Amino acid sequence: GESVGLHLPTLSVQEGDNSIINCAYSNSASDYFIWYKQESGKGPQFIIDIRSNMDKRQGQRVTVLLNKTVKHLSLQIAATQPGDSAVYFCAENDGGSNYKLTFGKGTLLTVNP
Amino acid sequence: GAVVSQHPSRVICKSGTSVKIECRSLDFQATTMFWYRQFPKQSLMLMATSNEGSKATYEQGVEKDKFLINHASLTLSTLTVTSAHPEDSSFYICSARDEGGPKADTQYFGPGTRLTVL
Numbered sequence: 001g002e003s004v005g006l007h008l009p010t011l012s013v014q015e016g017d018n019s020i021i022n023c024a025y026s027n028s029a030s031d032y033f034i035w036y037k038q039e040s041g042k043g044p045q046f047i048i049d050i051r052s053n054m055d056k057r058q059g060q061r062v063t064v065l066l067n068k069t070v071k072h073l074s075l076q077i078a079a080t081q082p083g084d085s086a087v088y089f090c091a092e093n094d095g096g097s098n099y100k101l102t103f104g105k106g107t108l109l110t111v112n113p
Numbered sequence: 114g115a116v117v118s119q120h121p122s123r124v125i126c127k128s129g130t131s132v133k134i135e136c137r138s139l140d141f142q143a144t145t146m147f148w149y150r151q152f153p154k155q156s157l158m159l160m161a162t163s164n165e166g167s168k169a170t171y172e173q174g175v176e177k178d179k180f181l182i183n184h185a186s187l188t189l190s191t192l193t194v195t196s197a198h199p200e201d202s203s204f205y206i207c208s209a210r211d212e213g214g215p216k217a218d219t220q221y222f223g224p225g226t227r228l229t230v231l
Contacts, residue, residue, distance in 0.1 A: 008154055032218050034219060034220075036222070041204075041225070041227070042224055042225060043117075043119075043206050043208075043222035043223050043224045043225045044157070044206070044208075044222045045222070046219060046221060046222075049216070049218075049219060089156060089157070091220075093218060098145075098162055098170070099145065099210055099218060099220070100147070100159060100162065101147075101159070101220055102159075103156045103157045103158075104156065105155075105156050106155075106156050
């Protein structure tokens with residue numbers, strides 16, 4: 001789940017382990033989802049996306065899973081590396097003509113060497 | 114491809130002054146750009162949608178007279194924080210859609226501008 005207020009959910013893993021970051025979205029009309037990685041002091045970086053007509057999509061070391069029934073999105077990172085340490089945000093697009101994104105609260109991933 | 118730049122990367126100003134932040138799409142044209150604000154340990158909050166050649170669309174609660182947006186060309190949008198106050202100190206991030214690219218729905222983000230108002 002996601003916290004309210006100033007405290008980011010955190011996930012701490014050992015280098016080489018797999019990481020799973022979860023996100024709950026609220027708008028059942030959302031049809032496009034994106035995972036972004038944000039390192040400290042930088043802008044968000046696109047990782048992977050998925051459309052609502054799919055339930056799984058794989059990239060290089062990353063997999064996104066979409067469960068529309070429970071409005072849940074997850075990001076799996078295989079063989080997590082120290083360079084993966086960052087805040088990860090999910091974002092949803094409701095398919096409107098304005099292409100606006102709504103961001104989740106983010107999860108801080110820390111990879112321990 | 115789909116690179117977005119921002120300038121300046123950080124700015125410190127006195128209370129009451131105005132600050133202009135530029136957002137450029139470097140290798141694509143963007144009729145739509147977005148401006149976000151991010152406070153420490155929080156998520157990105159959309160402030161406004163910048164539309165080339167027309168007025169920006171502001172989100173609820175964002176003062177349009179305080180945060181002036183100009184999208185004068187297909188590669189440049191500017192955000193001016195007028196009469197800045199310490200509570201405006203934040204990380205301002207822009208994004209743009211590469212409408213002609215393979216991922217037209219995706220927003221690509223700039224590196225952000227850290228504004229500190231003394």
